[in-house]
Amino acid sequence: MAVAGPAGHAPLAVSLGDPAGIGPECIAEAWARRRDAALPPFFVVHGTELLRRAAEARGLTIAVRAIAGPEETAAVFDGALPVLGARDADYRPGEPDGEGAALALASLTDAVEFARKGTAGAVVTAPISKAELARVGFTQPGQTEFLADACGLPRENAVMMLAGPTLRTVPLTVHAALSQVPALLSRELIVHRARIVAAALRRDFGLAGPRLAITGLNPHAGEEGRFGDEEIRIIAPAVAQLREEGIAASGPHPADALFAPHARAGFDAALCMYHDQALIPIKALEFDAGVNTTLGLPIVRTSPDHGTAFAIAGQRTARADATIAAIRLAGQCAARRLPA
Template identity: 45%
Template sequence: MSRPSRPVAITCGEPAGIGPEIAARAWAALSNDIPMVWIGDPRHLPQDVPHRVIDSPDEVIAPSADALPVLPHPFDSAALPGVPQPGHAQGVIDVIARAVDLVQTGAACGVCTAPIHKKALQDGAGFAYPGHTEYLAALAGVDDVVMMLASDQLRVVPATIHIALDQVPQALTPMGLRRTIEITAQELQNRFGIARPRIAVAGLNPHAGEGGSMGRQEIDWIAPLILEMQGEGFALTGPLPADTMFHARAREGYDAAVAMYHDQALIPIKTLDFDRGVNVTLGLPFVRTSPDHGTAFDIAGQGRANPTSMIEAIKLAWQMGQKT
């Protein structure tokens, strides 16, 4: 494997959660293969993790097997596993911004973000965004981004994300769905190397509306939009009943699926491949991945957290970063 000088930048995430420990275990698993740098307060790492404080990502010119490279970002206190502290909130936010700056200036090949706790950030620092995805879009200065959940078994994109279910029909618009499909297709080409991506589009309603008896969005505008985009050269199928889209034979027919709302997308991938799912933000001018789970306060600091999703997220950030 080639060893270029741009590492994957890993953010600390919520210090009271499992982020620091899964980052440390991911480094141990990948330390011979992928250059990486962890950004955060070294006090928040597990005590038995060898680490080396550096001044710049330029010091990470190859995988570091002896110690985890750390770009220090001091917080006001040590972490208490399972108990988020208001004084840490701004530091968590600032570390994300710092990682984005590194990748935008070319010092890192991609960003892998450890889980944050949105309420802790809102309570401690007035965090004004629903989640990571929206904050990253603001930092990048882009309006349209797409959240993809990816594993070896499935890639799936929700057209609407962090909103209540009763808001979905109003939030779902022809222009919004079009942009989701366009960004997904473009990024599958640019970041995943798929020349002509095949995208399956779910219906909004049960049985994709069943001829209008269970909802008319499919007839009124989803199917016409798909037909229009097919005429523009997009390889689309749908709208399809969501309950028959995700079995093994169906998944062979597409490279990614576009779902209409959060749980319609996340339930299948978490059922199929819970430990290996990776969150990828598409539409940014840089690579960003994240493990597909939360802070897990209930097991933080106990050495029980499964690092597999973080390992897969770092690997995917590295692979995508080589295409930029």
């Protein structure tokens, strides 16, 4: 999988996520483990006092220091967790409210803007509560769509990929009822998103000839039409078109066999027909190291592949490994976008 790229990118901007969730404490622990984890410099957007309290609740003795601009991050990072922005909120783990949702939205909005302006090398987003954010004006289905809108791109150009140490998966349809998936699939959808995935694997992951495995929709990939014909009508023609374009695509593969250890060695990313087909294997195999990264954007964006976990926030039981992995991957991808 990916290895570290060259240094030299701007510091990373990290958004708080919902302050009642595990995001703030995981960010604090990521900074505390920065040396052992070999993390690049990053700053958090807003929440100086909240982060202090989250660190204390986790039993961490760390310094948190306000900075005036991203350019101060490098000088501060070795001795304190840098925080940029004056907005704050009370730390009430496990008790989401409107004040916290407003802070989460402000942190996300400003972090993305730093990345868009180039003063941040990438944005790392901690988990949000979509239901809480909806109460304060968040209209997108999730952060992926928010990023697309903020970058002025069609939402279909922002592609979610889940990346772990041994597996990368892409859901071609995301937040849709399973009954709606067959109607949402098309040859054009598969080809469009596969092109974006292949380009991102080359640009951000350093893979010269990325290999894409494309799943079937039905059991046994339809078994020649006995269990559904989407493979024959839609998926196989899409694979053929991709191969004609020079993309190393294969499939449609039966999804129940694609994620076995010997099979995973044969592809660099699996493109899956629906949400759970992509997320179940990554969460089963690499729950604590899975990273959600958005492909197709002019900026680098990553996020830990888990939710707010309100039920365990502030109890010192949440693992920070996925947050650390998201920060590390953001730095690697940002480094690969530097001019040669």
